Amino acid sequence: MGKKFHIITYGCQMNKYDSDALRGLMESRGHRWTESVDEADIVIVNTCAVRQHAEDRALGRIEEIIGHKKRKPSLVVGIMGCVAQEHGERLFEKIPGLDFVVGTDNLDVVADIAEGKLKPGAYTSINKNFLGIDAAAHIEPGQVSAFITIMRGCDNFCSYCIVPYVRGRERSLPPERILQQVRYAVSRGVREITLLGQNVNSYRWEDVDFPALLDMVAQVEGVCRLRFVTNHPKDFTPKILDVVEKHGEKIPPAFHLPLQSGSDRILRLMNRKYTLSDYMRIIEEIYRRFPDAAITTDIIVGFPGETEKDFESTLAAMRDVGFAGVFAFKYSVRPGTAAAKLEDDVPEAEKIRRLRTAIDLGIELARQFSQKHIGKVFPALVEKKSPKNPGKLAATLPSGRTVLIDENFAEIGDIVPVKITDAKVWVLRGEVVEK
Ligand code: SF4
Structure with a gap:
C-alpha cells in the first residue's frame, strides 16, 4: 500500500525542482502527498549547504520532526540534498532518530526506501551519470509557471562555493528529456517556463549548446514565456542575446548575472574568471539591444581581504549597472572550499555594515528601476x-x-x-x- 509522504524544501530553485520531481516519482508509484507532517508516514527534508545558516535551519527542522516519533514511532524521517551529500552518514551521529541520508546523485532511492526495497541508511555515492529524477515533476492545478532543470552540478569552483563539491561535476540533460518536461508542463496548463542550472550558459549536449536549447524550448507549442537562471558572466555570449531577440516578447530581456564583487582583485580571489570591464561589456551589449532590460545580481560582501576601497568599487558598479534587483550576502566560510584557506579577516561588525549598505543601495536601485515602468x-x-x-x-x-x-x-x-x-x-x- 502506498505511503503518505511530505517533503520540506530549503534552498534554491534547483532544490525545489528536485522536490517536485521526487513528488512526481513517489505519486507515480502509488504514494500519496500530504500537506501535513502530522499525517505523513515519511517526511523528507531537502537541504541547502550554501550557507551555514541554511544548513542549521534545516537540521533544526529535522530534529523537530523526529520529535513526532514519540507520538508515531513508525514515522520515517530522511534528509536529502546538499547537506546530506556534504556530511553523509556522520548525520546519523549528529541527529539521533534520523532514518536515511540521500545525497544529490541518489535522489531516486527515496521511493525504494519508502517501499522497503532498500533499507534506510546513507546513500551518498557519487554518480557522474545521474541526471536527476527521471519523472515528470509535480505541477499544481492552476500553476502558471514552472522550473525545469537542464543541467546539474558545476565545474567553476568559485573559491567560496560548496556547490561543485556537493553537487558534483557539470552534467547537461539531453534536449529531448528537457523538451518532454516542457511539453508535460504546458499540457498541465503551465504558460511560463524557467530553465534552471548552476550555470545554464555552459549547457552542452553533443552539438546543442545553450542558445540552441533556448531556441528549441521557445518553439514548443504552448510556451508563452521563457526565462533562464543562473548565468555566469564568463559564459554569457551575444548568441544568447540573439535568441532572446529572435523570440520577441516570448523571452523577456531579464537576466540574472551574478557580479559578486566590483573589485578585480577580489574577483580573482573568488576565482570568478572575469574582470569588472568584462562584466561591463556584457551589460553595455544588453542595454544596447534591450534598453528596458532587467538585470539582477548577487553580491558577496566581506570576502577575505576585501578593503573599503574594494567594497566602494562594488557599490560604484552597482550604481553604474542600475540593477533591477540585488541579492547581497555576507561572506561566510564553507569548510572544504578554497576560500576557507584564506584568512577571514573582515571583522563581523564591518561585514554587517557593508551588507546593510549594499542592501540599502540595492533597494534604492530597485525602486528606481520599478518607477521607470510608470506610464508604459x-x-x-x-x-x-x-x-x-x-x-x-x-x-x-x-x-x-x-x-x-x-x-x-x-x-x-x-x-x-x-x-x-x-x-x-x-x-x-x-x-x-x-x-
Ligand atoms: S558558478 Fe560558482 S557560485 Fe555558481 S554554483 Fe558554480 S562554483 Fe558555485
Missing part, C-alpha cells in the same frame, strides 16, 4: 489571486516585477497588456488596457 504598457502574465490584496490579481511583467490588476479584467493564465500607474520597490499597480 507591458504584457503581464496573470499568475494568481493576490493573497494580500482582495479583488486583485498578481501578474508578472517581462522584467519579473509583480503588478497588481483588478480581477474583473483578466483570468489566471492570461497575458494581458497592462499600463503601469504606480510603483513601490517590488510591486507595481496597473490597469488592463486595449492592445
Whole structure:
C-alpha cells in the first residue's frame, strides 16, 4: 500500500525542482502527498549547504520532526540534498532518530526506501551519470509557471562555493528529456517556463549548446514565456542575446548575472574568471539591444581581504549597472572550499555594515528601476489571486516585477497588456488596457 509522504524544501530553485520531481516519482508509484507532517508516514527534508545558516535551519527542522516519533514511532524521517551529500552518514551521529541520508546523485532511492526495497541508511555515492529524477515533476492545478532543470552540478569552483563539491561535476540533460518536461508542463496548463542550472550558459549536449536549447524550448507549442537562471558572466555570449531577440516578447530581456564583487582583485580571489570591464561589456551589449532590460545580481560582501576601497568599487558598479534587483550576502566560510584557506579577516561588525549598505543601495536601485515602468504598457502574465490584496490579481511583467490588476479584467493564465500607474520597490499597480 502506498505511503503518505511530505517533503520540506530549503534552498534554491534547483532544490525545489528536485522536490517536485521526487513528488512526481513517489505519486507515480502509488504514494500519496500530504500537506501535513502530522499525517505523513515519511517526511523528507531537502537541504541547502550554501550557507551555514541554511544548513542549521534545516537540521533544526529535522530534529523537530523526529520529535513526532514519540507520538508515531513508525514515522520515517530522511534528509536529502546538499547537506546530506556534504556530511553523509556522520548525520546519523549528529541527529539521533534520523532514518536515511540521500545525497544529490541518489535522489531516486527515496521511493525504494519508502517501499522497503532498500533499507534506510546513507546513500551518498557519487554518480557522474545521474541526471536527476527521471519523472515528470509535480505541477499544481492552476500553476502558471514552472522550473525545469537542464543541467546539474558545476565545474567553476568559485573559491567560496560548496556547490561543485556537493553537487558534483557539470552534467547537461539531453534536449529531448528537457523538451518532454516542457511539453508535460504546458499540457498541465503551465504558460511560463524557467530553465534552471548552476550555470545554464555552459549547457552542452553533443552539438546543442545553450542558445540552441533556448531556441528549441521557445518553439514548443504552448510556451508563452521563457526565462533562464543562473548565468555566469564568463559564459554569457551575444548568441544568447540573439535568441532572446529572435523570440520577441516570448523571452523577456531579464537576466540574472551574478557580479559578486566590483573589485578585480577580489574577483580573482573568488576565482570568478572575469574582470569588472568584462562584466561591463556584457551589460553595455544588453542595454544596447534591450534598453528596458532587467538585470539582477548577487553580491558577496566581506570576502577575505576585501578593503573599503574594494567594497566602494562594488557599490560604484552597482550604481553604474542600475540593477533591477540585488541579492547581497555576507561572506561566510564553507569548510572544504578554497576560500576557507584564506584568512577571514573582515571583522563581523564591518561585514554587517557593508551588507546593510549594499542592501540599502540595492533597494534604492530597485525602486528606481520599478518607477521607470510608470506610464508604459507591458504584457503581464496573470499568475494568481493576490493573497494580500482582495479583488486583485498578481501578474508578472517581462522584467519579473509583480503588478497588481483588478480581477474583473483578466483570468489566471492570461497575458494581458497592462499600463503601469504606480510603483513601490517590488510591486507595481496597473490597469488592463486595449492592445
Ligand atoms: S558558478 Fe560558482 S557560485 Fe555558481 S554554483 Fe558554480 S562554483 Fe558555485
